[in-house]
Amino acid sequence: MRKILEIPLDEARPDQDAILETQGIPSGKELTEDVKALLERAIDLFLEFSKPKVAISDISIPGFEALYKGEGLNEQDTPLDEIITKADDLALFAVTIGERVSEEIDRLFKANEFALGSMLDSVASAGTDKAADTAESRYFDLLSEKGRITSSKGVLRFSPGYCGWHMSGQEKLFEFLRPEDIGISLLESYLMKPLKSISGVLVAGDKDIFVFDDSYPFCSECRSRSCHKRIRTLLKESRSDKKKGVM
Amino acid sequence: MDILKEISVRLQQGDDERVCELTRQAVEKKVPPRAILDEGLIGGMNIIGERYKAHEIFLPQVLLAAKAMYAGTDVLRPLFVKEGMPAIGKVVIGSVQGDLHDIGKNLVGIMLKGAGFEVIDLGNDVPPERFVETAEKEDAAVIGISALLTTTMPVMKRTVDLLEEKGLRTKIRTIIGGAPISEEFAKQIGADAYGYDSTNAVESVKRLIMANESD
Ligand code: B1M
Numbered sequence: 001m002r003k004i005l006e007i008p009l010d011e012a013r014p015d016q017d018a019i020l021e022t023q024g025i026p027s028g029k030e031l032t033e034d035v036k037a038l039l040e041r042a043i044d045l046f047l048e049f050s051k052p053k054v055a056i057s058d059i060s061i062p063g064f065e066a067l068y069k070g071e072g073l074n075e076q077d078t079p080l081d082e083i084i085t086k087a088d089d090l091a092l093f094a095v096t097i098g099e100r101v102s103e104e105i106d107r108l109f110k111a112n113e114f115a116l117g118s119m120l121d122s123v124a125s126a127g128t129d130k131a132a133d134t135a136e137s138r139y140f141d142l143l144s145e146k147g148r149i150t151s152s153k154g155v156l157r158f159s160p161g162y163c164g165w166h167m168s169g170q171e172k173l174f175e176f177l178r179p180e181d182i183g184i185s186l187l188e189s190y191l192m193k194p195l196k197s198i199s200g201v202l203v204a205g206d207k208d209i210f211v212f213d214d215s216y217p218f219c220s221e222c223r224s225r226s227c228h229k230r231i232r233t234l235l236k237e238s239r240s241d242k243k244k245g246v247m
Numbered sequence: 248m249d250i251l252k253e254i255s256v257r258l259q260q261g262d263d264e265r266v267c268e269l270t271r272q273a274v275e276k277k278v279p280p281r282a283i284l285d286e287g288l289i290g291g292m293n294i295i296g297e298r299y300k301a302h303e304i305f306l307p308q309v310l311l312a313a314k315a316m317y318a319g320t321d322v323l324r325p326l327f328v329k330e331g332m333p334a335i336g337k338v339v340i341g342s343v344q345g346d347l348h349d350i351g352k353n354l355v356g357i358m359l360k361g362a363g364f365e366v367i368d369l370g371n372d373v374p375p376e377r378f379v380e381t382a383e384k385e386d387a388a389v390i391g392i393s394a395l396l397t398t399t400m401p402v403m404k405r406t407v408d409l410l411e412e413k414g415l416r417t418k419i420r421t422i423i424g425g426a427p428i429s430e431e432f433a434k435q436i437g438a439d440a441y442g443y444d445s446t447n448a449v450e451s452v453k454r455l456i457m458a459n460e461s462d
Contacts, residue, residue, distance in 0.1 A: 118310055
């Protein structure tokens with residue numbers, strides 16, 4: 001199965017906390033009127049200029065194991081090494097909200113509208129993440145239609161550049177997935193164009209398989225640690241399964 | 248209120264229109280342009296920088312103030328045509344070759360200008376040769392390089408190496424920053440400083456310039 005889907009804008013609209021986090025504003029902080037106005041304007045611009053799309057393509061577990069080796073530069077021991085072996089289904093994915101938002105951010109900075117430009121950048125980053133969350137649910141729905149997944153299971157994504165998966169993994173991922181069809185190209189530096197894009201693998205399986213101890217040597221260098229929140233969200237409905245790890 | 252103080256206060260409130268108006272009034276009242284710049288505009292931005300560092304205000308307020316500062320300096324610029332806008336130092340900045348991510352570098356540039364530096368922004372995807380040639384031609388004291396992904400980090404080293412080859416390592420200092428960069432990496436490639444964020448970058452550039460002046 002290979003699918004290209006448009007994501008409705010309301011499903012890519014990010015939550016306020018996710019936006020403000022990139023602006024360095026702590027969750028729950030009372031916003032001043034000028035910041036509230038900026039936020040509203042930036043969300044409007046995001047809705048005007050984004051065109052979220054996702055490409056999803058099934059891949060077998062042996063197929064992914066070969067692809068995951070990439071250029072041989074991954075960390076020696078990674079969470080995915082073990083998670084893949086316990087997974088039911090896998091699919092590669094790439095999402096983008098398109099180039100127009102980045103062009104608008106650029107224009108705003110050039111017009112000295114730094115605060116709005118920066119706020120739009122945060123909305124766009126959080127919106128791309130939200131679009132990737134939607135890719136997870138779409139994959140769940142696709143598997144569900146085929147009777148391959150039940151509500152007690154879950155889908156979680158992993159990306160090159162995270163959790164010991166080297167950035168050079170983008171090369172093989174792109175060869176297989178061909179996200180050029182949704183307008184994403186890969187530069188020599190492994191950067192994707194448009195900038196507001198995310199690539200990776202969607203892993204479907206028992207929720208338990210995703211719980212890992214975040215004490216790998218590379219975890220200390222990770223600036224994002226988004227695994228905590230994502231795994232917690234996935235396990236929300238089965239908190240009794242709580243184990244030692246990123247919970 | 249003293250007009251310079253009022254410029255500073257309005258700037259801190261991010262009121263760009265009022266800052267523009269007050270700067271014009273100050274010029275008409277024959278307040279020396281240098282004083283308007285240093286005490287009114289840069290003075291206001293310095294307070295903003297301090298309050299940001301103390302987490303009393305956040306990025307949006309800093310950027311609204313920066314816009315107000317630019318509105319004021321636009322009024323002053325024609326008055327400095329002959330000698331050029333006074334600056335505490337010249338910095339060439341850009342995102343490393345292979346990188347299209349601008350925002351981090353833009354924020355650093357805005358804060359540097361706010362602190363009174365002249366900033367030459369080369370944009371993104373900048374090869375080492377262009378950084379070095381520009382810095383040499385413009386007689387800049389510092390080159391600042393930003394990166395989003397680890398994969399472009401080796402090109403940062405090439406810029407430092409190129410300065411070394413040309414015998415410019417002690418004349419032109421380097422600062423690097425961006426999400427995947429660390430202090431350790433900066434040391435490893437021989438960069439003179441690492442900037443964790445935009446305010447920290449300004450402090451580091453000031454230190455680099457002071458060190459160069461005392462050499
Ligand atoms: C000259 O002197 C100086 C001094 C200071 C300097 C400086 C220069 N330049 C910057 N600074 C400093 O001052 C600035 C202001 O404070 C700061 O600039 P920044 O540019 O860092 O800050 C921006 C203003 C705001 N910050 C950011 O925009 C980056 C924040 C984090 C969370 C992040 C975000 C938001 C995003 N990302 Co992603 N992302 C991460 C980041 C992790 C983190 N917490 O830093 C990072 C950069 N991402 C990463 C990855 C892997 C990726 N991301 C991707 C995607 C995304 C989003 C689209 C979701 C989003 C937007 C990206 C964008 N740049 O537009 C992908 C790449 C996108 C692409 N186009 O190729 C993808 C490759 C994942 C994938 N496979 O899809 C990691 C890179 C790791 C690596 N090995 O290089 C990463 C460090 C997260 C991690 N694993 O810890 C400072 O760094």
